[in-house]
Amino acid sequence: MESTLKDLRDGASVLHPKSSVAGGVTDIYGEDAATEDQLVTPWTFSVASGYSLLRDPQHNKGLAFTERERDAHYLCGLLPPAIIPQQLQEKKLMQNIRNYQVPLQKYMAMMDLEERNERLFYKLLIDNVEELLPIVYTPTVGEACQKYGSIFKRPQGLYISLKERGKILEVLKNWPQRSIQVIVVTDGERILGLGDLGCQGMGIPVGKLALYTALGGVRPSACLPITIDVGTNNETLLNDEFYIGLRQKRATGQEYAELLQEFMTAVKQNYGEKVLVQFEDFANHNAFELLAKYGTTHLVFNDDIQGTASVVLAGVVAALKLLGGKLSDHTFLFLGAGEAGTGIAELIALEMSKQAKAPLEETRKKIWLVDSKGLIVSSRKESLQHFKKPWAHEHEPVKDLLGAVKAIKPTILIGSSGVGRTFTKEIIEALASINEKPLIMALSNPTSQSECTAEEAYNWTKGKAIFASGSPFDPVEYEGKVFVPGQANNAYIFPGFGLGLVISGAIRVHDDMLLSASEALAGQVTEENFEKGLIYPPFSNIRKISANIAAKVAAKAYELGLATHLPRPTDLVKYAESCMYSPVYRNYR
Numbered sequence: 001m002e003s004t005l006k007d008l009r010d011g012a013s014v015l016h017p018k019s020s021v022a023g024g025v026t027d028i029y030g031e032d033a034a035t036e037d038q039l040v041t042p043w044t045f046s047v048a049s050g051y052s053l054l055r056d057p058q059h060n061k062g063l064a065f066t067e068r069e070r071d072a073h074y075l076c077g078l079l080p081p082a083i084i085p086q087q088l089q090e091k092k093l094m095q096n097i098r099n100y101q102v103p104l105q106k107y108m109a110m111m112d113l114e115e116r117n118e119r120l121f122y123k124l125l126i127d128n129v130e131e132l133l134p135i136v137y138t139p140t141v142g143e144a145c146q147k148y149g150s151i152f153k154r155p156q157g158l159y160i161s162l163k164e165r166g167k168i169l170e171v172l173k174n175w176p177q178r179s180i181q182v183i184v185v186t187d188g189e190r191i192l193g194l195g196d197l198g199c200q201g202m203g204i205p206v207g208k209l210a211l212y213t214a215l216g217g218v219r220p221s222a223c224l225p226i227t228i229d230v231g232t233n234n235e236t237l238l239n240d241e242f243y244i245g246l247r248q249k250r251a252t253g254q255e256y257a258e259l260l261q262e263f264m265t266a267v268k269q270n271y272g273e274k275v276l277v278q279f280e281d282f283a284n285h286n287a288f289e290l291l292a293k294y295g296t297t298h299l300v301f302n303d304d305i306q307g308t309a310s311v312v313l314a315g316v317v318a319a320l321k322l323l324g325g326k327l328s329d330h331t332f333l334f335l336g337a338g339e340a341g342t343g344i345a346e347l348i349a350l351e352m353s354k355q356a357k358a359p360l361e362e363t364r365k366k367i368w369l370v371d372s373k374g375l376i377v378s379s380r381k382e383s384l385q386h387f388k389k390p391w392a393h394e395h396e397p398v399k400d401l402l403g404a405v406k407a408i409k410p411t412i413l414i415g416s417s418g419v420g421r422t423f424t425k426e427i428i429e430a431l432a433s434i435n436e437k438p439l440i441m442a443l444s445n446p447t448s449q450s451e452c453t454a455e456e457a458y459n460w461t462k463g464k465a466i467f468a469s470g471s472p473f474d475p476v477e478y479e480g481k482v483f484v485p486g487q488a489n490n491a492y493i494f495p496g497f498g499l500g501l502v503i504s505g506a507i508r509v510h511d512d513m514l515l516s517a518s519e520a521l522a523g524q525v526t527e528e529n530f531e532k533g534l535i536y537p538p539f540s541n542i543r544k545i546s547a548n549i550a551a552k553v554a555a556k557a558y559e560l561g562l563a564t565h566l567p568r569p570t571d572l573v574k575y576a577e578s579c580m581y582s583p584v585y586r587n588y589r
């Protein structure tokens with residue numbers, strides 16, 4: 001009864017849902033503390049063996065089960081005689097995956113593997129990250145979301161729709177894992193640059209969380225993908241007989257806000273204050289508001305606004321080695337003034353203001369944005385959405401990007417419009433005529449929405465450009481020289497960033513943590529990378545990179561008094577590494 005006494009000492013009620021029962025096991029869902037008329041979830045736990053062990057993806061090892069394990073766990077006869085170690089299983093599966101010609105087939109093979117044998121899935125992803133990232137993540141995940149209704153086999157993650165209004169807490173309790181550390185949630189309204197994919201956006205939280213584990217080392221059982229289904233305005237999906245979501249137009253206004261409020265409250269109630277909620281691919285009319293509203297009460301992070309800002313700032317800071325000058329010596333022009341565009345602009349302005357000890361209002365003036373109506377200027381201020389207003393500088397109206405390049409003369413051009421091929425030959429040539437080495441970042445995903453291709457960037461600048469894109473491009477040969485494009489994607493940041501929050505027990509996200517993550521990433525670019533024209537390190541080193549990011553983010557959390565994991569570990573890099581999930585098979589007793 002020790003913990004019950006402790007609860008009483010702490011002033012908690014004996015019926016507190018987190019109270020412990022005899023034996024010291026935490027009664028997480030309050031089954032034992034509930035009164036007879038309260039509803040409880042009848043969870044049971046058992047040791048998997050025999051046939052069910054082979055069908056349990058968390059514990060299945062396939063042909064890697066040893067003789068002793070086969071004897072001890074009733075597996076004899078259920079497997080052919082060969083014993084194949086994990087390394088060889090990996091070799092065979094990589095061969096199978098390479099045999100598929102179509103990326104979506106590779107995606108489906110990877111998802112099947114995840115459902116069959118989770119550790120082997122992560123072993124493949126970690127060891128072959130550069131090859132498999134474009135499969136489980138952008139660009140293929142975009143196509144998977146578009147076709148989710150047809151390729152859907154088994155549900156992954158939690159679906160919370162308007163039908164669950166009033167019982168979201170109960171829905172959360174249906175999820176088998178209880179110690180959740182990271183939730184990635186979408187409402188599917190702005191999936192990459194592909195627009196409203198409704199409930200089929202689930203591929204994104206699933207993919208992002210696979211990266212949380214593979215790239216950042218957060219345990220898979222601590223990750224929870226969620227899609228909030230409030231309907232879709234995508235007519236094609238509404239008329240698609242295989243569509244898996246609610247067949248109605250999107251709920252908005254109070255109805256939407258109340259569902260999100262119930263969700264955020266239930267999440268905190270169920271998982272506590274330290275669970276990280278990552279908002280992903282919400283449309284900007286909700287994204288900024290949700291971040292502002294819940295940023296003061298929950299541990300929330302918007303990957304599109306904040307993660308993207310941190311990764312782009314890192315790339316720009318690294319690129320200064322090639323471009324020369326300080327951050328404040330450069331002039332930035334964005335195509336796209338939404339979540340990504342204004343999020344990046346704000347973090348660059350913040351870093352500039354810290355470096356130059358200048359007011360934010362001043363440093364913002366080095367940054368210009370173009371939206372679908374042209375250059376954002378002061379005469380448009382009244383009609384602008386709130387997140388664009390800080391960027392409405394004094395200038396005469398300019399109707400398009402070409403005009404803006406000529407008028408503003410940027411040194412750095414950033415695409416965050418979600419619209420493919422908007423960096424035309426004329427625009428890139430105009431940029432190259434102003435700059436010895438223009439930095440071009442075409443951030444929009446997937447590949448079809450990239451503002452230009454790597455080949456276009458190098459050809460149209462006659463090999464002068466430093467180029468990075470949101471989705472990967474192959475190296476390009478121009479006049480006998482090979483140019484390696486970098487990948488400016490928030491996947492460099494969010495896994496390490498989240499790990500840093502988790503290991504420090506952070507309770508809030510602070511902008512200074514984004515700057516720390518950025519600094520850590522920029523610091524990982526080597527001379528060898530620079531020589532190839534790269535402004536990001538290769539993804540093959542991502543676990544080391546993530547540990548460094550996590551350590552810097554955690555250090556900042558401690559410095560700001562936002563960390564609850566005490567005492568602070570002395571060597572945070574080593575500590576981060578020691579916390580990272582390993583996909584190597586465990587031995588069974």
Ligand SMILES: NC(=O)C1=CN([C@@H]2O[C@H](COP(=O)(O)OP(=O)(O)OC[C@H]3O[C@@H](n4cnc5c(N)ncnc54)[C@H](OP(=O)(O)O)[C@@H]3O)[C@@H](O)[C@H]2O)C=CC1
Nearest residue numbers: 192193336337338339340371372417418444445470489490
């Ligand atoms: N590489 C990475 O890590 C990331 C990439 N992205 C990508 O960035 C893109 C945009 O995302 P996000 O910022 O969230 O989207 P938003 O919808 O918030 O913003 C899009 C912006 O682009 C503008 N725009 C759209 N079409 C045009 C056009 N033809 N000409 C000029 N401007 C245009 C919009 O103008 P208006 O406001 O007038 O409608 C809006 O300002 C997506 O493709 C996404 O995949 C996002 C996050 C991370």
Ligand SMILES: CC(=O)C(=O)O
Nearest residue numbers: 192281303304445490
């Ligand atoms: C990468 C990402 O988060 C996006 O394109 O939305």
Ligand SMILES: [Mg+2]
Nearest residue numbers: 280281303304
């Ligand atoms: Mg996103």
